[in-house]
């Protein structure tokens with residue numbers, strides 16, 4: 001005998017739990033199934049354990065998608081303020097860190113506990129450690145075949161996220177279900193991910209790992225001003241993670257080091273004041289010493305400032321404003337914060353996240369081809385898309 005529910009949600013992550021809360025509040029009989037032992041594992045590790053749960057500036061411009069308009073409706077109907085109201089109702093202490101990013105003061109576990117409490121209050125049931133063997137549709141209802149039995153429901157919500165961090169249980173489940181029901185999937189790739197550098201460049205960067213500097217990272221017309229971090233494998237830090245979502249394998253990125261400093265003027269003034277000092281000494285007043293040393297060495301600059309020909313200084317200033325690097329690849333899904341691409345929004349209704357061609361089937365959260373910048377945007381999409389589907393199932 002199959003169990004019956006109104007709604008089955010596969011995936012007890014951010015989007016799935018929000019959907020369960022909304023659907024439960026509407027009186028729907030909801031079952032959330034997850035193969036993990038605990039719900040919201042990515043919430044738990046997010047934001048360095050403090051969960052950057054939203055961004056007060058979140059809007060459609062902060063998202064990548066083949067259809068940039070798709071996210072507008074859901075984002076407008078469930079805003080960062082709406083989520084913050086929930087957080088405040090649960091008396092969870094929070095703070096704004098920078099650039100509108102809101103974090104828990106204490107622990108990301110506060111957010112998970114809040115969502116579980118809301119689910120319970122809404123009467124939504126959670127079943128963990130449960131593997132899905134198959135999903136079938138008989139024309140009326142979905143049959144979700146699990147190792148412990150069959151559940152039938154008129155609505156099925158797929159909230160299984162993307163492929164990032166497979167060690168934490170991420171799977172391509174959503175894409176397989178989309179394909180099974182004939183829905184297109186936009187090619188997926190790792191996003192918000194550190195970029196690798198080739199062995200020769202890494203060898204030249206010896207000593208740099210651990211060095212961080214304020215940069216503008218550019219790819220084409222897109223740019224982010226935040227910190228970049230040199231690592232043993234290549235480049236990381238918020239500016240690099242942000243630009244990685246726009247970059248494709250083998251393409252060039254450009255860094256402007258300390259964009260707030262007019263290096264031409266700084267060097268000219270230093271030459272007038274004391275021509276005997278070395279150029280790296282001047283640079284090191286504005287960036288970590290090891291980076292200053294690398295930049296002058298790479299351009300073959302040696303000796304006192306007064307002896308440097310103008311063309312060398314020009315080359316250095318040019319390099320500081322537009323340092324071109326060509327990462328051969330990224331660190332991939334192993335360390336990526338998100339998965340770009342996913343279930344094609346052309347197949348979904350933007351108000352409800354329902355598949356146009358398959359009544360009762362919904363996709364929400366990271367599984368969908370909507371990916372946010374770094375800074376709380378991805379959770380805001382999970383809340384907003386989960387809320388949208390929860391109103392419709």
Ligand code: FDA
Pocket residue numbers: 010011012013014015016033034035036039040041042043045046047048051052053054130131132159160161162164165168169170171173336337338364365366367375376377378379380382
């Ligand atoms: P999510 O991945 O959260 O949940 C999917 C659920 O489905 C999981 O519980 C999983 O176990 C389950 N599942 C998967 N396959 C299944 C299967 N076959 N059967 C059953 N269950 C299955 N974003 C942000 O806005 N602020 C932040 O601070 C961070 N920080 C951050 C840090 C790190 C290290 C990572 C990896 C990611 C972030 N993110 C983030 C991104 C954010 O975590 C992510 O976008 C959301 O968790 C996506 O929510 P979803 O509910 O769509 O998927």
